[in-house]
Amino acid sequence: MSATTQIARKERRALLQDQRGLGWLLAFSVVLSAFALLLISNQELSLLDNAQVVYMLAGTVTAAGAVIAVILGADAFAGERERGTLVPLLIAPIATSELVNGKALGLVSAWGLMYLLSLPYLWAVGVGGQNLAQAIFYLALFGTPVVLGFGYLAMALSARSGSVLTSLLTSLIVLLFTTSPLLLGPGLRNSAIGRALDAVNPFSGALNTYDAVIIDSDPFPAQLPRLALVLAWLAVTFLAARRTARRPRFR
Amino acid sequence: MKSLRQYLLAIALPLLLGIGTAQAADLSIELGPDQSNPVTPTTGDAMHFHSSIRNTSAHPVKGLVAWISLVEVTPGREQPMDLEDWSAHKAVAGASVAPGAALTTDWPMRLIQSGDYRVVISATDRNEHSVYTSPTLEFHVARKPVVESRRILPVAFGLPLLIGGVMVYRGWRQRRRT
Numbered sequence: 132m133s134a135t136t137q138i139a140r141k142e143r144r145a146l147l148q149d150q151r152g153l154g155w156l157l158a159f160s161v162v163l164s165a166f167a168l169l170l171i172s173n174q175e176l177s178l179l180d181n182a183q184v185v186y187m188l189a190g191t192v193t194a195a196g197a198v199i200a201v202i203l204g205a206d207a208f209a210g211e212r213e214r215g216t217l218v219p220l221l222i223a224p225i226a227t228s229e230l231v232n233g234k235a236l237g238l239v240s241a242w243g244l245m246y247l248l249s250l251p252y253l254w255a256v257g258v259g260g261q262n263l264a265q266a267i268f269y270l271a272l273f274g275t276p277v278v279l280g281f282g283y284l285a286m287a288l289s290a291r292s293g294s295v296l297t298s299l300l301t302s303l304i305v306l307l308f309t310t311s312p313l314l315l316g317p318g319l320r321n322s323a324i325g326r327a328l329d330a331v332n333p334f335s336g337a338l339n340t341y342d343a344v345i346i347d348s349d350p351f352p353a354q355l356p357r358l359a360l361v362l363a364w365l366a367v368t369f370l371a372a373r374r375t376a377r378r379p380r381f382r
Numbered sequence: 383m384k385s386l387r388q389y390l391l392a393i394a395l396p397l398l399l400g401i402g403t404a405q406a407a408d409l410s411i412e413l414g415p416d417q418s419n420p421v422t423p424t425t426g427d428a429m430h431f432h433s434s435i436r437n438t439s440a441h442p443v444k445g446l447v448a449w450i451s452l453v454e455v456t457p458g459r460e461q462p463m464d465l466e467d468w469s470a471h472k473a474v475a476g477a478s479v480a481p482g483a484a485l486t487t488d489w490p491m492r493l494i495q496s497g498d499y500r501v502v503i504s505a506t507d508r509n510e511h512s513v514y515t516s517p518t519l520e521f522h523v524a525r526k527p528v529v530e531s532r533r534i535l536p537v538a539f540g541l542p543l544l545i546g547g548v549m550v551y552r553g554w555r556q557r558r559r560t
Contacts, residue, residue: 153552157545157549160541163541167534170534171531254533254537255537256533
């Protein structure tokens with residue numbers, strides 16, 4: 132068994148068998164449940180059509196997934212350091228890329244679980260409406276690079292700062308900034324600055340694609356520029372994580 | 383003497399009965415849908431109606447009050463509707479309309495519930511005892527598939543309970559082992 136697989140299994144076990152990992156999943160499902168209950172308890176919101184609700188839920192799943200990826204990523208190196216397990220890990224015969232890939236596969240498992248957990252919610256709010264299957268597909272296609280990118284970013288900061296708190300706070304600030312389109316709404320984003328931010332913001336890229344395919348039924352080719360943006364985000368953050376993981380700060 | 387009584391009666395009767403034909407307002411009300419209204423409206427859609435209240439008398443109308451009414455005529459559910467959720471613009475009040483002039487008003491409405499409806503505009507002024515009404519407009523609001531609680535509740539409560547149950551079970555097993 133390769134070192135990457137071993138590390139990934141350890142990370143996955145921590146998420147599935149550890150009470151803390153299950154606690155994150157519980158928190159994630161509570162967030163989605165609160166959102167769903169809000170929809171049926173408010174007459175104004177209950178009049179939204181299914182596609183609009185599915186779009187909002189897809190954005191919420193991506194944002195919540197990114198938050199948990201940031202928490203797990205921040206723990207990746209700084210958490211090992213604080214628990215005193217980073218040095219044994221670094222002196223073990225494991226290549227940096229294997230270490231990063233193992234941690235990343237742990238993140239993929241976490242996101243995969245969150246994605247699976249979101250499917251019943253998407254079905255509950257979206258069945259009978261338009262483009263539910265597209266929503267599920269595009270949530271995987273665009274949500275995965277966005278969420279993993281935030282996990283990598285937190286991982287890079289975790290290795291760089293050596294502090295869970297510092298990397299967590301910094302990553303959350305970046306996440307809050309990039310998820311601002313979710314808070315601002317399309318009206319404010321129509322300004323020149325809003326459009327410029329949308330063009331480089333991976334979270335906006337995912338959100339705009341959800342909007343285009345779920346509500347407006349746009350075809351796949353129209354989403355390619357945004358797909359390139361989120362993949363570029365994934366590549367840049369992965370390279371940053373790999374680079375900083377070579378020389379993590381552990382003193 | 384008889385002619386004097388007839389003369390006095392001719393003056394007093396209109397005053398006693400409050401009939402002032404010279405002051406009577408005469409309003410004609412037209413009502414039409416906006417061109418941008420959806421052809422097959424569904425719940426949640428917005429619709430606009432335009433009314434034109436024309437003063438066809440020779441005297442100005444002061445203190446005009448016009449309001450919109452909505453009546454459900456779905457078989458078995460016939461009832462006047464409370465416009466609370468449907469429209470924030472339910473009336474115009476205090477307007478003055480010169481002879482021959484018209485007061486045009488836009489009546490926005492959000493369709494809250496499916497069914498068959500009739501909308502009508504009514505108007506009166508502060509001196510009149512009559513209420514003038516427009517012809518009614520009838521429309522059907524189709525039901526739109528929206529979020530339904532019977533699908534959401536099992537998921538919204540079931541999944542957190544399931545994960546919470548797994549956590550409790552694991553905690554219990556761990557405590558038993560130690």
